[in-house]
Amino acid sequence: MTACWVRGAVREIEADFQRSADTHLIRLPLPDFPGIHLYLKDESTHPSGSLKHRLARSLFLYALCNGWLRENSTVIEASSGSTAISEAYFARLLGLPFIAVMPASTARRKIEQIAFYGGRCHFVEHSAQIYAASEHLARDLGGHYMDQFTYAERATDWRGNNNIADSIYRQMAREPFPMPRYLVMGAGTGGTSATLGRYIRYQGHPTELVVVDPENSVFHDYYHRRDPQITSPLGSRIEGIGRPRVEPSFIPDVIDRMIAVPDAASIAALHWLERALGRRAGASTGTNLCGALQLAAEMRQRGEQGSIVTLLCDSGDRYPDTYYSDSWVAEHIGAIPPLFPG
Known part of the structure; x- marks a missing residue:
């Protein structure tokens, strides 16, 4: 299956x-x-409004072909906004829950667009906190942390x-x-x-x-x-x-x-x-x-x-x-x- x-x-x-x-x-x-x-x-x-659409598509395909994403997996990403919007777009396309971990200062319109695609946001105070928070969420939920900052250059x-x-x-x-x-x-x-x-x-x-x-x-x-x-x-x-x-x-x-x-x-x-x-x-x-x-x-x-x-x-x-x-x-x-x- x-x-x-x-x-x-x-x-x-x-x-x-x-x-x-x-x-x-x-x-x-x-x-x-x-x-x-x-x-x-x-x-x-x-379609999702930025350069990060290309990256999100590649990351999803990379995760799928590596066996990291499964049906009903929660997708988690650390992002300043645009990658999260694009990943929320693809998560909705596949019927997967999506959580963006981002600084609280992220532009309001970006937050609204993530919600439009069915994603939700988990806020941190400083951009340096997004990595650990994403890892913790992935462990707690049994989800998959996309980790664009590690895999972008190879996907x-x-x-x-x-x-x-x-x-x-x-x-x-x-x-x-x-x-x-x-x-x-x-x-x-x-x-x-x-x-x-x-x-x-x-x-x-x-x-x-x-x-x-x-x-x-x-x-x-x-x-x-x-x-x-x-x-x-x-x-x-x-x-x-x-x-x-x-x-x-x-x-x-x-x-x-x-x-x-x-x-x-x-x-x-x-x-x-x-x-x-x-x-x-x-x-x-x-x-x-x-x-x-x-x-x-x-x-x-x-x-x-x-x-x-x-x-x-x-x-x-x-x-x-x-x-x-x-x-x-x-x-x-x-x-x-x-x-x-x-």
């Missing part, structure tokens, strides 16, 4: 994939950077098979500069940066992978110091990226460069993007955009032309009470400088 249920669950997830279209690649005009083209891979159009087929890297290069094929000079990505689990970096090397592309990191995250320091014991007493204020500890799925050796981005700059980029694109994105997209614009400025200074690709990770509709609230930004981030001074 268990094997039959697993086969049916895998078919259900694969059928859902077949019903889903690829995400758009948007070219963002940069009149101040002639000959430099910036693209946003719009991951907000997935996705990085060689191709329509992963995000393969999709980007196919969509760039007819652009003026089809081979990106840079791919820019923030790291939460490190799973997407691992997929991108491995794919670039496997295909022999000259593209450089640049990972951006917000304040209160240890990834930037770890990349340079390689001390796995580094921790941060504070959690990232940019939901979806940045971690207070070095996660097992963060693979530094597939990354060519890391850029530390101040949180205020991420928010400034968000508001600039809203004017340029006509809609809102989440704060991790602002961090990505800051890194991409810094690289564009460096290319312009060197007299280079080419293309840069980054990700629009989720919609700003999830953050009306935080990143798009002047009072919240003033209290938690501070003064926001202009993105382009002068």
